[in-house]
Amino acid sequence: MLPPLRPFNAASSAPSWDPPASGPDRPELILHIGQSKTGTSSIQRVLGARRADLAALGICYPASPGWANHGMLPASLVAPEALGHFNPALWDGMGAEARLARFRREFAAEMGSLPDKTRLVILSAEQCSGLLVTRDAIARLRDLVAPYAGRIRVVMYLRRQDAHFASGYTQALRVAQISPPGLPPYGPDRLPHYDYATVLDDWAAIFGDAAIEPRIFERASMVNGDAVDDFLALAGVPLVVPSDDQDRYSNLSVTPAAIELMRRFGEAMRGTPEGLSAASPLWRRFVAAVSDAMPGPGWKPAPAEAAAFLARYAAVNEATRRRWFPGRPSLFAEMPVGAPDGTSVAESAAIDPDAALDAACTLLLHELTSAAQREAQLLVAQGRLLDRLGDEAAAAHAYRSATHAVPDHPVAQARLADIALAAGDVAAAEAHHAVLLRRHPDHPQTQRLGRLLARTTAARP
Structure with missing residues (x-):
């Protein structure tokens, strides 16, 4: 049976907790909690597509929380109104509460019947770091998985804040958040998910310092410069995934012209009887078609804009470095600078409103073909x-x-x-x-x- 969920109370303090001693009857458990836009979709698709291979190695990648993304896990631990733009496809045509109740039953059954040879369980959902934003919520996750695990490891990839926001801009469009591209004029007080020092402190307070394994999402810091290879190495999973495997290339961004097309189409949908919604099948089909037809570099801010944004996070980044990465001279690598003539390195990715017509033609050709x-x-x-x-x-x-x-x-x-x-x-x-x-x-x-x-x-x- 699953342990009962504690009441939702963001203000409460999580009780102290000692992890259970590991033993042969309980496998190690890795919680991959994000953050988003750090190769999470690729990691999840690689693992989901290889469940049989993993099982032969004594590794379980559970199916009840989702085929690839285990988003049902954190979704089951927060109030329904906190789910926001959660992928409606996961509800399987049911109401959220009914679907989450079914998940709880299926997860308990799946975890309660793990084969004796299971040595490792991997749970991966970037929504963990996005939805579980209080220590009380994090403690509910701990209480949910602890009965099935010996040692628990919490893995989180950190991406430089300006690069993460820019990468997330296309994803925001995909969930019908239509706005002009640009970095917000806020610091960690308004964007607390970018306060990596506090985020990691909160997870460490619940799972213990020794359980927290943060990683830097930069090519120079990852095995083979790749998130999939890095995660497999970190988890001790002896799978070889070819560099051209399609599962590695998930949730990619699109060309700047495609971004402008998405914005214009979104504005046009606002005026339809259906309206614009992340749950709209029409909008989701359109976004999928654009993503398939025009993969590209996405939007990137000019260096000066990025530097001003990143400066607001200098203190929290330094605190993160001191506690979790004392051997690094700085938490993240230096930002790229403009060319000697002053040209922005992001100029090639600048969004040209007139390119929307070309993008529409490209999409139409792709769809007709x-x-x-x-x-x-x-x-x-x-x-x-x-x-x-x-x-x-x-x-x-x-x-x-x-x-x-x-x-x-x-x-x-x-x-x-x-x-x-x-x-x-x-x-x-x-x-x-x-x-x-x-x-x-x-x-x-x-x-x-x-x-x-x-x-x-x-x-x-």
């Missing part, structure tokens, strides 16, 4: 079904329709060639093969058809 591919795939699937049913004429019609959507579709072209050969029309088959040779010379269907035509030609009298 994708739609054509989907249409062709459906027609090819229909053709294959008709093949199995023995309706050759209808199958041929489906394959021809597929080539109307995508003229060089390799399967459709190859099947039309097969049908032509069966009818004795070698010339038509050769014409289809010629299309494949021009556009897909190395495709298996092209190679297969070439061998078939060669045998057919050789067999001619």
Whole structure:
């Protein structure tokens, strides 16, 4: 059974707590609490996609809190009104309270039935550092996971505040927070999540200093300059993830022109009956399409603006360095400076309002191309079904329709060639093969058809 949740009371002080002694019956547990925009999505997707491999190594990446992001875990520990722009897809079409109640049951069952060989449990949710902002809330998380763990390690990646805010600007647009790009004129009093000294102190007060393992999100400070490799090494997970694996590239930013397009489309949606909302399926589809079509560097502030913003955090960053990184000369690396002629290093990422039209055209082309591919795939699937049913004429019609959507579709072209050969029309088959040779010379269907035509030609009298 899960321990009962303590009442929500941000003002209360968490009681002292001694971690249970580790033993063979309780695995080590790593809590990866963020922060956001530090490779968390990539880490989570890599782990989620490899659950079977991890299980074989005695490592559990639980599924009940989420397939990749374990956001249900912290969401279950705060009042519903505190969830803000929490991803509505996680509710599975249910109300938040009902879905969270189901999570609590499933999490208790999953953690209570871990295989005996489990040596490590990894929980990863950047929402932990975003939602659990009081010691009382952090203590609720501790009380939730402690019965299942021996040693607990709390891992948090810290990113320089100006770079983090700039990276988060695109993410804010994705959740329908439409505003012009710019760094806010606030310090840690108004943006306490950037007071890393206090954040780490709060987590240390609940889990103990020895449990806290902060990391710096900079290439020079991470294994292979990569968050995924760094986290796997830190966790002692012997997985090799290829550098080109798609799971490594999650939640990327977009081009400056795409940012302007998102802003303009968001403003246009405000005037529709549906309105603009992070929960809107239309808005989420649009954002996903933009992200897929136009990945890019995002928005970056000019060095002078970034320096002024970062100066407000000098004291808290120094306090963080002294306590957690005494061997570093500064908490973060030096900021980049402008070019000798005074040109901003961010100038290449400056947002050009006139580029929104170009971005819209790029998106439209991408969507039309994708739609054509989907249409062709459906027609090819229909053709294959008709093949199995023995309706050759209808199958041929489906394959021809597929080539109307995508003229060089390799399967459709190859099947039309097969049908032509069966009818004795070698010339038509050769014409289809010629299309494949021009556009897909190395495709298996092209190679297969070439061998078939060669045998057919050789067999001619």
